[in-house]
Structure formats: structure tokens, C-alpha cells
Amino acid sequence: MKDVIMGSNFLNSPFYKLNNLSQQLSIDLWVKRDDLIPYYLGGNKVRKNLSILQSSKSKVDAIITNGGAESNHARVVALLGAQLGIKVHLVLHGNAPSSGTLSGNSFFYRSADAITHYVDSHDIAHTIDRVESDLKSQGLATLTIPGGAHSSAGASAYAEAIDELSFEPDFIVHASGTGGTQAGLLQGVMNQNWSTQVIGVSVARGRERGIEEIAKLLPDSFPQEKIIFLDDYRFGGYEKFNNELLQLIKGTIRIEGLPLDLTYTGKAMFALHQLVYCGAIKEGSKVVFWHTGGLLNLTSTQL
Amino acid sequence: MKDVIMGSNFLNSPFYKLNNLSQQLSIDLWVKRDDLIPYYLGGNKVRKNLSILQSSKSKVDAIITNGGAESNHARVVALLGAQLGIKVHLVLHGNAPSSGTLSGNSFFYRSADAITHYVDSHDIAHTIDRVESDLKSQGLATLTIPGGAHSSAGASAYAEAIDELSFEPDFIVHASGTGGTQAGLLQGVMNQNWSTQVIGVSVARGRERGIEEIAKLLPDSFPQEKIIFLDDYRFGGYEKFNNELLQLIKGTIRIEGLPLDLTYTGKAMFALHQLVYCGAIKEGSKVVFWHTGGLLNLTSTQL
Numbered sequence: 269m270k271d272v273i274m275g276s277n278f279l280n281s282p283f284y285k286l287n288n289l290s291q292q293l294s295i296d297l298w299v300k301r302d303d304l305i306p307y308y309l310g311g312n313k314v315r316k317n318l319s320i321l322q323s324s325k326s327k328v329d330a331i332i333t334n335g336g337a338e339s340n341h342a343r344v345v346a347l348l349g350a351q352l353g354i355k356v357h358l359v360l361h362g363n364a365p366s367s368g369t370l371s372g373n374s375f376f377y378r379s380a381d382a383i384t385h386y387v388d389s390h391d392i393a394h395t396i397d398r399v400e401s402d403l404k405s406q407g408l409a410t411l412t413i414p415g416g417a418h419s420s421a422g423a424s425a426y427a428e429a430i431d432e433l434s435f436e437p438d439f440i441v442h443a444s445g446t447g448g449t450q451a452g453l454l455q456g457v458m459n460q461n462w463s464t465q466v467i468g469v470s471v472a473r474g475r476e477r478g479i480e481e482i483a484k485l486l487p488d489s490f491p492q493e494k495i496i497f498l499d500d501y502r503f504g505g506y507e508k509f510n511n512e513l514l515q516l517i518k519g520t521i522r523i524e525g526l527p528l529d530l531t532y533t534g535k536a537m538f539a540l541h542q543l544v545y546c547g548a549i550k551e552g553s554k555v556v557f558w559h560t561g562g563l564l565n566l567t568s569t570q571l
Numbered sequence: 572m573k574d575v576i577m578g579s580n581f582l583n584s585p586f587y588k589l590n591n592l593s594q595q596l597s598i599d600l601w602v603k604r605d606d607l608i609p610y611y612l613g614g615n616k617v618r619k620n621l622s623i624l625q626s627s628k629s630k631v632d633a634i635i636t637n638g639g640a641e642s643n644h645a646r647v648v649a650l651l652g653a654q655l656g657i658k659v660h661l662v663l664h665g666n667a668p669s670s671g672t673l674s675g676n677s678f679f680y681r682s683a684d685a686i687t688h689y690v691d692s693h694d695i696a697h698t699i700d701r702v703e704s705d706l707k708s709q710g711l712a713t714l715t716i717p718g719g720a721h722s723s724a725g726a727s728a729y730a731e732a733i734d735e736l737s738f739e740p741d742f743i744v745h746a747s748g749t750g751g752t753q754a755g756l757l758q759g760v761m762n763q764n765w766s767t768q769v770i771g772v773s774v775a776r777g778r779e780r781g782i783e784e785i786a787k788l789l790p791d792s793f794p795q796e797k798i799i800f801l802d803d804y805r806f807g808g809y810e811k812f813n814n815e816l817l818q819l820i821k822g823t824i825r826i827e828g829l830p831l832d833l834t835y836t837g838k839a840m841f842a843l844h845q846l847v848y849c850g851a852i853k854e855g856s857k858v859v860f861w862h863t864g865g866l867l868n869l870t871s872t873q874l
Binding site for chain 1 (some may be wrong): 585587591594604607609610611612652653654670671672673677679682683684791792805820821824825826827828833866867869870871873874
């Protein structure tokens with residue numbers, strides 16, 4: 269499925285050194301720009317959802333998935349489905365945005381004619397079941413993709429993505445939500461026999477729950493102590509932020525011309541700075557900042 | 572200068588076929604994604620401003636340029652200057668955006684600490700002169716970049732960019748503002764000895780004025796009849812649009828997952844469709860849609 273949609277090389281996102289930040293932090297800092305994957309407005313959800321569709325052997329008439337009202341994952345599934353001629357149902361929690369806004373993911377999934385079901389978070393599972401039954405009763409073959417494309421097929425995309433790095437870094441730092449990206453990166457590092465530390469910076473979940481969910485996507489034999497999931501940089505929770513985080517984002521724009529957002533990548537970059545300051549990432553370390561996307565989370569934020 | 576800032580290959584933006592639109596329009600349609608140039612949030616202004624700085628032989632302490640309040644060009648100059656440690660003054664016309672918005676180019680040029688001067692459009696030239704004098708009286712070496720990076724050095728970036736196409740198209744269609752991109756593409760096509768028709772779709776100017784300005788950036792010997800500058804798809808002028816244009820943009824998102832905006836690329840894509848329908852672009856033609864950027868113009872639009 270992946271090759272049908274795009275050229276062979278499309279997922280090889282830009283990878284380059286951030287010279288000014290490297291100098292400022294006395295490390296060798298590179299960025300992997302998955303936000304610039306050219307399809308469906310990019311980001312880590314593109315890799316994961318393509319991998320999930322590719323692993324689905326049978327015919328699919330309709331996809332059901334869930335996410336927040338400004339979910340990157342929902343946007344990718346909606347656009348992917350529209351391009352393939354597959355009907356998409358999105359079960360979303362949070363407030364439906366006003367129809368006059370073009371700033372966020374919601375504009376894109378609505379443009380793609382995805383069918384939206386806005387519900388309270390405790391009604392998500394129930395609504396998915398109901399939509400699934402409805403579609404099946406119409407004789408349609410459905411595929412239900414977990415929120416955030418959090419599955420082993422989704423994670424495997426990031427095990428493969430490790431192959432795109434041109435050297436073995438000491439650290440990979442990235443924003444970690446449901447943990448699928450992190451599980452994939454950990455698997456990829458292990459496949460390479462690298463000693464790279466993968467540092468997931470939680471954007472929502474507490475440490476214990478985060479590690480538990482990541483571990484579920486990895487082989488039982490995977491050493492759990494290698495799962496580094498930091499919950500100190502959540503700024504109060506999902507989509508929460510403060511002025512300090514906003515200043516860090518502005519500083520990164522100023523010094524590198526690199527866009528980050530207040531929900532995901534900003535928090536990961538904030539953590540990276542703190543880890544350097546406290547010595548957990550030592551001077552001279554080779555560090556990859558894996559940019560997982562999210563520009564539309566920034567542009568839809570109101571201060 | 573270009574090579575100092577970035578790796579050798581960074582400007583080689585993605586180039587791929589739009590399969591669904593090709594089928595719909597019965598042409599062979601490819602897209603060149605300059606919106607995904609990884610530096611300074613991409614777009615044609617990155618190529619042009621890098622080229623201008625590269626051609627500037629002397630040391631520069633401060634850059635002055637001008638544009639609209641949500642100018643892509645102003646954003647690129649601000650970010651480029653900030654990364655190089657060069658002070659940037661922006662002379663902007665239009666309304667200063669509210670400080671609480673993160674959706675547009677203004678957030679980025681303000682994050683980069685560019686100094687902004689909001690003026691009426693008839694005060695632009697005067698203000699540029701005044702700022703230039705002030706800076707020079709402080710002993711600073713200034714570089715004044717024309718609005719839109721409209722200069723022969725800027726245009727030359729697009730003469731070079733033609734080398735990135737892997738085949739000779741019958742048509743290149745793109746949004747044409749001040750015409751620098753178009754002049755460059757025309758020169759590049761001529762350098763290749765191609766018979767490609769470069770179709771500039773005006774986003775603001777009338778035909779006569781547009782052609783005149785493009786001709787100024789080309790050698791005197793350049794045959795003026797080869798400058799195709801269509802002013803029928805302006806939707807009333809710069810930043811103007813209607814529901815039909817919005818529907819075309821939504822359709823492109825739906826069918827290809829490709830983002831366009833209401834100020835630039837949307838108008839070019841609209842024209843492309845019309846040119847196919849009226850037979851000016853014939854069935855089976857090889858067409859390149861050159862995406863010149865502008866996502867932040869979309870996200871900062873209020874319906």
C-alpha cells in the first residue's frame with residue numbers, strides 16, 4: 269500500500285545539524301524533520317498509519333479511529349482515507365472548532381469529508397463500537413485504528429525509520445504521547461545494536477503508565493529499564509503550557525528558524541535543554557532531536 | 572553563504588506525481604514542493620533570499636526589507652537574519668496582528684526579534700530610506716532587500732531550481748506575485764533549451780504591469796511573448812478569495828492531501844483546472860505545479 273501511494277523514497281525526511289543550538293548547548297545536535305514528510309501534512313502519524321494500512325491484508329471500506337479535537341492522527345487518517353477512497357469516521361473528544369477557522373487539523377479533516385462524532389471522553393469506546401456495528405450491518409469491511417495509531421504495526425514504522433539516520437547518536441530525544449513512536453525507536457536502536465539512549469518526553473501521561481504502554485508494544489524480552497519516559501516536562505498536562513515554554517519555542521525559531529509547538533515538540537526541546545543543563549546529556553554528546561510534527565497544533569493555539 | 576548555512580542538498584525539494592489529480596484532469600501532473608524546503612518554514616522566498624545574501628559580497632550588519640503584514644518574505648528574512656546574527660528591520664503595511672495569535676508569519680518574525688515598522692503603503696519607500704539612514708549613521712553596513720526578494724539575484728535562484736526537475740514538462744504552473752519566481756523559471760527553462768511554457772498565475776497585479784516587471788529581470792533579448800502572466804484568477808486582488816476558491820482548496824486536500832492557501836497557491840491551482848477545462852492545457856500534457864509555499868497564509872485567514 270505504501271508504495272502504491274508514494275515514491276520509494278518519500279519517507280526519508282530531512283536530517284541535518286542545528287549549528288547554532290549545537291554551539292549554545294555544547295553538544296552535536298541534529299534534527300530529524302518528520303514534520304516535513306510530504307504527504308498529508310506530515311508528522312509521525314503518517315509513518316504509523318501507512319504502516320498500519322500496509323499490514324492490513326484484507327480490503328477496507330471504512331476506517332474508524334479516535335483522537336482529540338485537534339488530533340494530528342485524525343487529520344492523517346482522514347486525508348489518507350480520502351485519497352484511497354475509503355470512508356473515515358473520526359470519534360473525537362473536546363470541543364468542535366468553529367467552522368470559520370482554517371488554522372488547525374480540524375480544517376483538514378473536515379475538508380477531507382471525514383465523518384466526525386464529537387463525544388465526551390468516557391463515550392469514546394462505546395461510540396467506536398456503535399459506529400463499527402453500524403458500518404458492518406451495511407456490509408462494509410471496517411478497520412479500527414487505535415487512537416494515535418498506537419499499535420505494534422504503527423510502532424514498527426519507527427523501528428524502520430532508525431535506518432534513515434546516518435550515524436549512531438548517543439541520544440534520541442522526542443515527544444512521547446501514547447508511546448508508539450518511542451517503542452519503535454527503541455526497537456530500531458536494538459535492531460542496529462546501538463547503545464543510543466531513546467528519551468521520550470511525555471506530553472501527557474505519568475511515567476508509570478507511559479512505560480507500561482510502551483512495554484506492551486515491545487517483545488517480552490525487552491529490558492524495561494531501557495525505557496526512559498520523562499514526565500517532568502508536561503507543563504500540567506496535554507495541551508497545557510506556560511510562558512517559559514512559549515519563550516523556548518520563540519528562541520528556537522530565532523536561533524534556528526525551526527518551528528516547534530506547545531503541545532508536543534516544544535516540550536521535548538525544553539526537556540533536551542534541561543537534560544543538558546543538569547548534565548544528564550554530557551558536553552560533546554551526539555544528540556538527535558526527532559521532530560514528530562505538530563505545526564497545526566501551534567497555529568490553532570490561542571494565547 | 573548558502574553552503575555555510577545548510578547542507579549541499581537542502582534545496583532539492585520533494586518532487587512527485589499527483590496520481591488522483593492526474594487522473595481527474597487527464598494530464599500527467601507533478602508537484603514541486605518548495606513549501607517543504609526545511610529552512611525558515613520554507614517557500615520560494617527561502618531560495619530567493621539565500622541567493623541574494625550569497626551574491627552580497629560585503630559584510631552586512633543589518634537588513635531592511637518590506638512586505639505585507641503577513642508576508643512570507645518578511646518571515647524568511649527575519650529568520651535568516653536571526654540565525655546569522657544580522658539585525659532585521661521590516662517595513663510592513665497592513666494591520667499589526669494581535670500579539671495573541673500564533674497562526675501566521677507575524678508570530679515567526681516577531682519571535683525572531685525583527686524590528687517592525689507598520690506604515691501605510693504610501694509611506695513604505697520613505698520609511699525604508701529613513702531606517703537606512705538611521706542605521707548608516709550608526710556606522711552599520713545595511714543591505715536593503717526589495718519586497719518579495721524581487722531582484723535578479725533572487726530570480727536566479729529559480730533559474731537554478733529548474734535543474735531539480737527530472738524531466739522536461741510541457742507546462743509549469745505557479746502563483747506569480749512580483750514575478751521574480753517566474754522570471755527565474757523562464758530563464759531556467761531557456762538555459763535548458765526546453766520548450767516548456769511557464770504559466771504565472773497573478774495573485775495581485777494586472778497583466779501589463781506584471782509582464783513589464785518580469786521582463787526587467789530578464790535579458791533584453793528575451794522574447795516577451797514567452798511571458799505568460801494570467802490575471803483572470805485574482806479573485807478580486809491580493810488576499811481576496813471566494814467560496815469557489817475555498818472549495819477548490821478543500822478538494823485538493825481531499826483528493827491529494829496537499830495543502831494550498833487562499834492567497835497564492837490556491838489561485839494557481841484554480842487556474843490550472845480552468846486551463847485544462849478550456850483546452851489550453853491539452854489532455855496528456857506533462858504539467859508541473861510549482862508549490863511556492865504559504866501554509867501560514869492559510870492558517871492566518873479568518874473566514
